[in-house]
Amino acid sequence: MPRQMSQNAAKAELLATPMQNAGSIDFEIIELLFFAYRDFVSDPDQILVKSGFGRAHHRVVHFVNREPGMTVADLLETLQITKQSLARVLKQLIDSGYIRQVAGPEDRRQRKLYPTQAGRDLALALAEPQSRRIERAFEGASEATRASVKRFLRGMQTEK
Amino acid sequence: MPRQMSQNAAKAELLATPMQNAGSIDFEIIELLFFAYRDFVSDPDQILVKSGFGRAHHRVVHFVNREPGMTVADLLETLQITKQSLARVLKQLIDSGYIRQVAGPEDRRQRKLYPTQAGRDLALALAEPQSRRIERAFEGASEATRASVKRFLRGMQTEK
DNA sequence: AAAATTACGTCAATAGCGCTGACATATTTT
DNA sequence: AAAATATGTCAGCGCTATTGACGTAATTTT
Numbered sequence: 001m002p003r004q005m006s007q008n009a010a011k012a013e014l015l016a017t018p019m020q021n022a023g024s025i026d027f028e029i030i031e032l033l034f035f036a037y038r039d040f041v042s043d044p045d046q047i048l049v050k051s052g053f054g055r056a057h058h059r060v061v062h063f064v065n066r067e068p069g070m071t072v073a074d075l076l077e078t079l080q081i082t083k084q085s086l087a088r089v090l091k092q093l094i095d096s097g098y099i100r101q102v103a104g105p106e107d108r109r110q111r112k113l114y115p116t117q118a119g120r121d122l123a124l125a126l127a128e129p130q131s132r133r134i135e136r137a138f139e140g141a142s143e144a145t146r147a148s149v150k151r152f153l154r155g156m157q158t159e160k
Numbered sequence: 161m162p163r164q165m166s167q168n169a170a171k172a173e174l175l176a177t178p179m180q181n182a183g184s185i186d187f188e189i190i191e192l193l194f195f196a197y198r199d200f201v202s203d204p205d206q207i208l209v210k211s212g213f214g215r216a217h218h219r220v221v222h223f224v225n226r227e228p229g230m231t232v233a234d235l236l237e238t239l240q241i242t243k244q245s246l247a248r249v250l251k252q253l254i255d256s257g258y259i260r261q262v263a264g265p266e267d268r269r270q271r272k273l274y275p276t277q278a279g280r281d282l283a284l285a286l287a288e289p290q291s292r293r294i295e296r297a298f299e300g301a302s303e304a305t306r307a308s309v310k311r312f313l314r315g316m317q318t319e320k
Numbered sequence: 321a322a323a324a325t326t327a328c329g330t331c332a333a334t335a336g337c338g339c340t341g342a343c344a345t346a347t348t349t350t
Numbered sequence: 351a352a353a354a355t356a357t358g359t360c361a362g363c364g365c366t367a368t369t370g371a372c373g374t375a376a377t378t379t380t
Contacts, residue, residue, distance in 0.1 A: 013277060015275050018227055018228060027226060029309075031222075036317055037193065065179040072329095110327065110376095116173050119175075120179060124185070127185050128183070136315060152298065232358095243358080244340080267348070
């Protein structure tokens with residue numbers, strides 16, 4: 001029965017069993033991270049499309065608001081992207097009046113970045129739905145639990 | 161002194177104070193999520209470039225391994241992308257021998273997706289460094305803490 | 321003072337991954 | 351027979367990232 005055999009051979013290479021518990025890998029939490037992060041960024045994404053901006057603009061406006069006076073090099077270090085990637089996004093935010101550059105007082109090659117009031121407002125508007133989502137996820141949680149989650153997230157980061 | 165005044169006016173629009181504690185928004189955890197997720201996906205990304213694949217391939221190969229026999233529609237629902245987005249990625253995985261399609265036994269319009277052994281191996285290889293990272297982040301944590309983190313991540317998801 | 325380095329900007333080309341819109345085919349349902 | 355469904359495909363586009371190369375101004379080193 002060559003026909004049957006070849007069918008079996010073909011079928012034999014297909015795996016019908018769900019991947020789980022393989023080598024003590026927790027696939028569930030891997031998926032939870034994927035879904036959680038996807039929905040977490042979906043809130044600001046919806047707001048950003050209205051302004052013609054994207055996720056990259058969000059990141060820039062966020063960190064400049066968090067640390068006004070940071071330099072372009074600081075920002076590249078924080079975001080871990082290339083200056084060519086940053087260039088367009090930063091230019092658009094400056095042209096749109098959300099961020100301004102000031103030559104460094106000591107080192108005038110540097111461009112210190114500051115938010116305008118519009119930039120601050122935008123950063124807050126983007127953070128708000130994310131914050132609400134986080135509060136909802138923490139609903140009923142103790143301070144200890146919040147601390148545990150933060151410790152976990154810190155532990156997920158690559159150490160530099 | 162019009163010159164001085166215009167200088168002051170320009171400066172007045174720049175905010176030098178770091179954005180923090182505004183309206184009880186926890187900016188720290190927002191950043192922790194960003195950094196944690198970025199580093200979390202960096203592990204598989206490094207492996208994937210060697211095969212000429214990307215993050216989208218990872219997701220497809222992951223979920224097909226988690227639920228062998230899922231249809232294209234199931235996958236689109238899970239990933240929440242369009243079929244056009246999925247098409248190229250899925251085709252490449254099929255052409256490369258990581259995934260196979262089988263016509264649905266009841267509804268022959270359906271294409272049930274199964275991993276090959278190579279597909280299973282790839283999914284495991286990609287999950288492994290992520291799992292190690294998660295274990296490191298949980299190092300010393302109790303079962304209760306792990307459960308709390310999972311509950312938090314579940315709470316971050318948009319309810320359907 | 322000249323040379324090297326640094327901080328930043330920019331031009332050009334490319335890749336990955338998502339999107340919309342339109343159309344085609346096979347199959348199942350009505 | 352007609353309508354709906356599941357899937358595939360073509361074409362074009364947008365956003366974000368990449369590498370490589372080059373330019374300019376300012377600072378540091380020699």
